[in-house]
Amino acid sequence: MTGRTVRVTVNGVAYERSVEARRTLTDFIRDDLRLTGTHVGCEHGVCGACTVLLDGDAVRACLLLAVQVDGREIRTIEGLERDGQLHPLQEALRDCHSFQCGFCTPGFVMTAVALLEEGATPTEEELREELSGNLCRCTGYQSIVAGVSEAVRRVNGDGGGASGDARRVEEISR
Amino acid sequence: MKPAEFEHHAVDSVEEAVGLLTELADDDVKVLAGGQSLVPLLALRLASVGHLVDVNGVTELATIADGDGLAIGATVRHRQVERSPEVAAANPLLAAAVRRIGHAAIRNRGTIGGTVAHADPAAELPAVLTLLDGSVEVRGTGGGRTIAAADLFDGYFTTTLEPEELLTAVHVPALPAGTGWAVQQFSRRSGDYGIVTVLATLALDGDGRISAARVAYAGVDAVPLRSPVAETALVGQTASAELWTAVGHDAAVVLEPASDLNGSAEYRRHLAATLTARALQQASERAGVRA
Numbered sequence: 001m002t003g004r005t006v007r008v009t010v011n012g013v014a015y016e017r018s019v020e021a022r023r024t025l026t027d028f029i030r031d032d033l034r035l036t037g038t039h040v041g042c043e044h045g046v047c048g049a050c051t052v053l054l055d056g057d058a059v060r061a062c063l064l065l066a067v068q069v070d071g072r073e074i075r076t077i078e079g080l081e082r083d084g085q086l087h088p089l090q091e092a093l094r095d096c097h098s099f100q101c102g103f104c105t106p107g108f109v110m111t112a113v114a115l116l117e118e119g120a121t122p123t124e125e126e127l128r129e130e131l132s133g134n135l136c137r138c139t140g141y142q143s144i145v146a147g148v149s150e151a152v153r154r155v156n157g158d159g160g161g162a163s164g165d166a167r168r169v170e171e172i173s174r
Numbered sequence: 175m176k177p178a179e180f181e182h183h184a185v186d187s188v189e190e191a192v193g194l195l196t197e198l199a200d201d202d203v204k205v206l207a208g209g210q211s212l213v214p215l216l217a218l219r220l221a222s223v224g225h226l227v228d229v230n231g232v233t234e235l236a237t238i239a240d241g242d243g244l245a246i247g248a249t250v251r252h253r254q255v256e257r258s259p260e261v262a263a264a265n266p267l268l269a270a271a272v273r274r275i276g277h278a279a280i281r282n283r284g285t286i287g288g289t290v291a292h293a294d295p296a297a298e299l300p301a302v303l304t305l306l307d308g309s310v311e312v313r314g315t316g317g318g319r320t321i322a323a324a325d326l327f328d329g330y331f332t333t334t335l336e337p338e339e340l341l342t343a344v345h346v347p348a349l350p351a352g353t354g355w356a357v358q359q360f361s362r363r364s365g366d367y368g369i370v371t372v373l374a375t376l377a378l379d380g381d382g383r384i385s386a387a388r389v390a391y392a393g394v395d396a397v398p399l400r401s402p403v404a405e406t407a408l409v410g411q412t413a414s415a416e417l418w419t420a421v422g423h424d425a426a427v428v429l430e431p432a433s434d435l436n437g438s439a440e441y442r443r444h445l446a447a448t449l450t451a452r453a454l455q456q457a458s459e460r461a462g463v464r465a
Contacts, residue, residue, distance in 0.1 A: 004182070021182035021226075024217070043175060044214035048279065057253070057282040063213045064283070067182050068230065111279065132364035133277025 006070045010035065011079030019066045026050040028066035029076060037077040039106050041135070048134030051107040052076050056173075058114040077106040080113065080172060087172055088165040089113055089151040098147030100138035108134045112148045117173045121156050124149065177216035182206075184228045188235070188313050188342055191227050195338040196315050198225045205229055205340060207249055207288035210280050235287070235342060240264055243347040245311075248287025248340070253278070255286060264348040265306075267355035267373065271298040274357060277365040287341045290326075293333050293397075296367035298357075299344070300327055301398040305373045305390035308346045314339040327397035353377050353386075354461030356453040360445050362436070368393050369436045370445040374453040376408070378461045384408045389450060394431040394442055401425045404450065413458045415451075422450035 003018035010033060017032045026040045029052065041049035043062050050061040053075040080087035086094065089112055099105050111134055115122070122130060127145060136144060154165045185191045195203055202224035206212060215221040229235060235247040240260040255261050255272045262269050275281055275289065275298055289299045290310060302308065303323035310321050312335055321334060328334050335341060349355060354376045359368035371392040379385040387408035389401040404425035411417050426447035433439045 020179070022177045022179055022216075024176070024213075027176070044217045045210060045280065048277070051279055054282075058279045059282050060210075060279050062217070063209050065182060065209075065213070067184070068209075068228065114278075129364060130278055133279050 004067050006066050008066075008069050008072060008074060010074045011076060017066075021065065021067055023066040025052070025061040025064040025066050025069055025074075028069075029061060029074070032066070035076055035078050037106050039103055041103070041107075046135070047104070047107070048111065049104055049107040051110045051134065053110055053114055056114070056117065058111050075110070075113075077109055080109070082168070082172055087113065088155055088168055089116055089148070092151035092154060093144075093147035096143055096147035096150050098139070098143045104134060104136045104138075108136070108144055108148075112151065115148070116151060116155050116169055119156050121152060127152070175217050175219060177213070178219060178222045180216075180223045181225045182228060183225060184231050186231050186233075188232060188340060191229050191232065191340050192313055192315055192338065194225070194227045195340060198227075199338055201225060203227060203337075205291070207291075208251065208284040209288075210276065210284040211288065211292050211294070229340070243308075243345055244268070246286045246344045246346065248291075248342050248344070249285045250287075252276075252281035252284045252286065252289075256281060265346055267306075267349060267357060267375065268302055268346050270355075270357045271302050271373065274298050274359055274368065274371070280365070286344050290344055291333060291335065291341045293327055293331050294367065295330055295396050295398070296369075296371070296393040298359075298368075298371060298392060301371060301373055301390050301392035302346065303344065304398040304400060305375065305388050306347050306349075308344065310341050310345070311343040312339045313342050318342070320345075330396045349375065350377065352462050354457035354459065356456035356460070358449040358453040358456070360449060370394055370431075370442050370449055372446065372449040372453045374450070374457045376413075376454065376457040376461050378413065378458070382412055384411050384413060389425060389453070391429070391446060394429045394446055399429075401450075403428055408454070415455065418451040418454040418458075421454060422447040425450050 005018055007016045029035050029038045039049040041047035045060045045063045051058050052061045055073050155169050183194055204223045206226040206228045235249040237247045239245040244264050252272050252275050289297050308323045326333050356374045359371040361368045373390045375388045377386040387405050389404040391399045404421050407421045426443045431439045431442035
């Protein structure tokens, strides 16, 4: 099987690799780019652990082929901190003790980052619906919902855009 | 698991896609759109292909046109339909049905053409096309043709598309002004396919009588089904909770669903009866008002 060249920007860094057509984006990110923050769970689109942002949209990396992201922009969990400071979402999740074993964490975080960057102010019911594509086997979800709700309040509360956290989310999203 | 080896062909035009589908017809070729059903099948090795023709780069397939109903390009993402003001205005039932597909991350990639061509008997979009007498446009080397929904779904995961044809657009009629609608679905977990899904539209005349009614099901047979029993029983009647319950019962007893791990045939009939009554109630509440 001949290799195909993929040029992609991940967290603002340009990469070029030669891959097989069947290489999933998950394996490309973890094994070819050595960015192991993106976790791989079910490999068939059920668990959400491999969620990354493709041109700003949350997607399952295991259901994309690396050859399909040629010329596109990917963001992973490694792209969230700035100068040693966590993303406002990560701070809120830490403050709410949102995680236990941490395996599902990167997927939840990237799903919720997409939500925050859209300026969403979901009700708890809507938030649970938005997060329902990510599986967690430890927490029972209460603490995760609490953490994301807290982040929504800090970032998009009061109409959004005004707080320091909102400015930081905007800056990191660029 | 990982998919077995295949060749990937990214194409820019419908002609190029159809050409490859024809040329590689004897070598296990499949169309790749959103990949939200095909890639899991490949990863689980329930399916294997020699070649994938990737139509994500065909820009002419990625638009929604609003004229005589909605013409939705095959690679339009579910998320785009869900958020489209044109869709919300022309056919709110379609937007509501699309919102039931998978999760946000799935809907960001999954395509309208893909879900119709995949023809999962539990899927929402094939049932919407069946309910509203929609159709699809397909293109082959010999030109294009339109296939009515009633002639499209041919069995479990099977359509009447020829192997070298590409589904290019889905036509969904607009809901007539004043038509009430409902999407009722039961699934064990958020984002799962519905075990049973019921779609309904109702129109009421000035005296509160039902002047038009449509009812369709997904998940109760190998293909989506209309319910002539329900539709005939509804027209001319006056809206009431007793009517919804009676029609739900009569429509459900003639269904012949399969039993599987998600539920027995009897359970599916029970769901169909209950969800039909709820759908008719909800549709009647929305009738007369453009929701």
